[in-house]
Amino acid sequence: MTLSVEVKDLTIRYGDTVAVDRLTLRLAGGKIYGLLGRNGSGKTSVLSAVSAFRPATSGAVLVGDAEPFENAALTRQICFVRDRVDAQDTDRVTAVLRMARALRPNWDEEYAQALIERFRLPVRKRISGLSRGMKSALSVTLGLAARAPLTIFDESYLGMDAPSRYAFYDELLNDYMTHPRTIIVSTHLIEEVGSLFEEVVILDKGRLVAHEETEALRARGVAVTGPADTVAAFTEGRTVLGDQRLGGTRSTTIYGQLTDDERAKARYAGLDLGPVGLQDLFVHLTAEERP
Numbered sequence: 371m372t373l374s375v376e377v378k379d380l381t382i383r384y385g386d387t388v389a390v391d392r393l394t395l396r397l398a399g400g401k402i403y404g405l406l407g408r409n410g411s412g413k414t415s416v417l418s419a420v421s422a423f424r425p426a427t428s429g430a431v432l433v434g435d436a437e438p439f440e441n442a443a444l445t446r447q448i449c450f451v452r453d454r455v456d457a458q459d460t461d462r463v464t465a466v467l468r469m470a471r472a473l474r475p476n477w478d479e480e481y482a483q484a485l486i487e488r489f490r491l492p493v494r495k496r497i498s499g500l501s502r503g504m505k506s507a508l509s510v511t512l513g514l515a516a517r518a519p520l521t522i523f524d525e526s527y528l529g530m531d532a533p534s535r536y537a538f539y540d541e542l543l544n545d546y547m548t549h550p551r552t553i554i555v556s557t558h559l560i561e562e563v564g565s566l567f568e569e570v571v572i573l574d575k576g577r578l579v580a581h582e583e584t585e586a587l588r589a590r591g592v593a594v595t596g597p598a599d600t601v602a603a604f605t606e607g608r609t610v611l612g613d614q615r616l617g618g619t620r621s622t623t624i625y626g627q628l629t630d631d632e633r634a635k636a637r638y639a640g641l642d643l644g645p646v647g648l649q650d651l652f653v654h655l656t657a658e659e660r661p
């Protein structure tokens with residue numbers, strides 16, 4: 371089972387701060403979405419409203435076809451995972467797992483135990499005795515083993531070391547393949563996790579900047595690689611997103627698409643053309659002053 375998400379004209383205010391500004395967004399069920407945005411762009415606020423952790427100031431949120439706020443039957447189907455554990459500091463890991471087992475209708479105990487082993491979690495310790503990375507690993511364990519039809523990871527792997535993060539990406543993808551559901555991952559580690567996303571949503575200052583399939587987004591620009599002088603001549607006058615040199619070779623990432631004629635000329639000149647990195651595009655699309 372998967373759940374779609376629809377956000378209609380959503381505004382979230384904290385006093386004078388407008389965190390989300392009339393946002394409209396539709397996410398079909400059964401995909402992995404990346405939610406990107408600079409600090410304070412409203413990601414957590416939107417995700418909190420979708421998960422029923424806070425009401426909208428105005429506008430509407432629908433999960434499936436129902437409003438999640440104060441809807442206990444629906445919120446059991448939504449798992450919102452942060453980098454901390456929603457439990458008392460004095461609780462032991464075993465008690466937190468027991469609670470999740472009782473609350474989550476699709477909980478898979480065998481899978482939870484496999485994840486605990488993979489992340490080397492000390493089950494007898496109290497939450498207060500876990501390192502920051504261990505707390506994150508416990509959170510993602512709860513998120514994965516819950517197999518909720520809508521699962522949201524909000525920078526939930528902060529503090530996890532690189533092997534643990536890659537183990538998480540690996541588990542996320544494999545478990546999603548065997549148990550399809552709707553997954554939203556909010557992250558600043560774009561290059562690291564970007565290959566998992568089927569669609570990418572970019573927010574800036576509480577507004578939607580882009581919502582596209584990852585491949586379509588990456589096709590908004592071109593990475594031109596080849597002999598430094600030839601690359602410089604070919605990319606002159608274009609909007610440059612990134613530039614790298616290694617010896618006589620240069621790779622310049624430009625914004626905008628090339629015509630068939632331009633592509634043919636580039637190849638004739640011995641240049642390689644490739645898609646753009648999500649990170650470069652993200653920086654460009656959320657830059658203070660867009661060219």
Ligand SMILES: Nc1ncnc2c1ncn2[C@@H]1O[C@H](COP(=O)(O)OP(=O)(O)OP(=O)(O)O)[C@@H](O)[C@H]1O
Nearest residue numbers: 384387388389407408409410411412413414415416
């Ligand atoms: N509880 C709160 N009280 C007051 N202002 C808040 C509160 N929560 C968020 N904000 C403000 O709302 C705006 C959006 O914050 P939000 O946490 O949704 O952004 P974010 O994109 O998740 O940021 P980050 O990437 O830094 O986690 C920011 O200006 C923030 O200061």
